[in-house]
Amino acid sequence: MKVSALEEYGLRCMLRLGRVSEGESLTIHEIAEQEGLSVANVRKLMMILREGGLVQSVRGRLGGYALSEPATAITLGRIMESLAGRMYDPEFCGKHSGDVTICVNSGACSVRSLWGVLDGLVGGVLHRIRLSDLIGDEGKVSFSLRKHLEATIDQLLGQPAPRPHSLPVING
Amino acid sequence: MKVSALEEYGLRCMLRLGRVSEGESLTIHEIAEQEGLSVANVRKLMMILREGGLVQSVRGRLGGYALSEPATAITLGRIMESLAGRMYDPEFCGKHSGDVTICVNSGACSVRSLWGVLDGLVGGVLHRIRLSDLIGDEGKVSFSLRKHLEATIDQLLGQPAPRPHSLPVING
DNA sequence: CAGAATGTATACGAAAAAGTATAGTATTTG
DNA sequence: CAAATACTATACTTTTTCGTATACATTCTG
Structure with a gap:
């Protein structure tokens, strides 16, 4: 339940793209320089975000990346799910129950329930925050x-x- | 922001200990068998939990592990912090800002604020759930x-x- | 006191994640 | 069309996490 590097950096890249005017785009090099990341790393991040349908790419001489939708239409929930999947993989219980085929807590798997609740809680919040909320007045969102x-x-x-x-x- | 194996298994071990009568204890082998985990793995988990002051161990012929406090006095927040630390390490920003010494989002680090909010949210919930809450009627807690x-x-x-x-x- | 069962501690190997590097494809400019 | 610039895709290296194994110390039974 820690924030991964992918989440941190991926979200930052999305913020960079959200700050440019609509219609404009940023190249991988520009993003990398602005965020102090390696070009190779940003490349990877953008590929993931692209697969998630969050950004669009334009190739060629004047190419670059841009948000696939306005920043007001993109929720953090979508971004985070693209970058790291859900907090609690429903398959987890099956994969990690050891030698026992059925969950050893079967019928009473309170642990599982707990993760489900937390996942719903965090997801519920993230889906109510838009990318644009993190751009305007800094700190304003977090404060409210x-x-x-x-x-x-x-x-x-x-x-x-x-x-x-x-x-x-x-x-x- | 995924649930780690340490958190999953560690919490399960705590639940096992919470289910036995006060004054009783469980050996590593018993816990391992009940949870379908390897003895070596449980050994490691118990060591971590012990360092966190969550369990007490008794050595010798009739030894074993027991909760250091009643299940009603132990919050999930304490357990999770022992097992995995906080969701968002405050040092993260410094460690992962790349070549740039100061956080590239300095003064406007909205990402950082976001993690802080989520961490506080999850932590706030976890500290309000007691270990005993997850033991009694299964599913009751999660439902409410x-x-x-x-x-x-x-x-x-x-x-x-x-x-x-x-x-x-x-x-x- | 001897032996057996328990916990303690350290070190090792496997698996996953993170980051890097390289070769390839597409598109614009001149 | 050719070169430059940009994205695309894959494989590799490094680092961290996860799980296991081994050796050691402690304590109770008889």
């Missing part, structure tokens, strides 16, 4: 998001946190 | 959790989801 979360989390289970987990300070 | 989440997520950003992300079906 955080305020909402602080309020709602406290009511989540109707009980106080046994060990309050302070929400992170955003942008210093 | 899900109901809460469905209601609250819809109000999170005060806007409808561009692409509704259906919450997963729990336990079939």
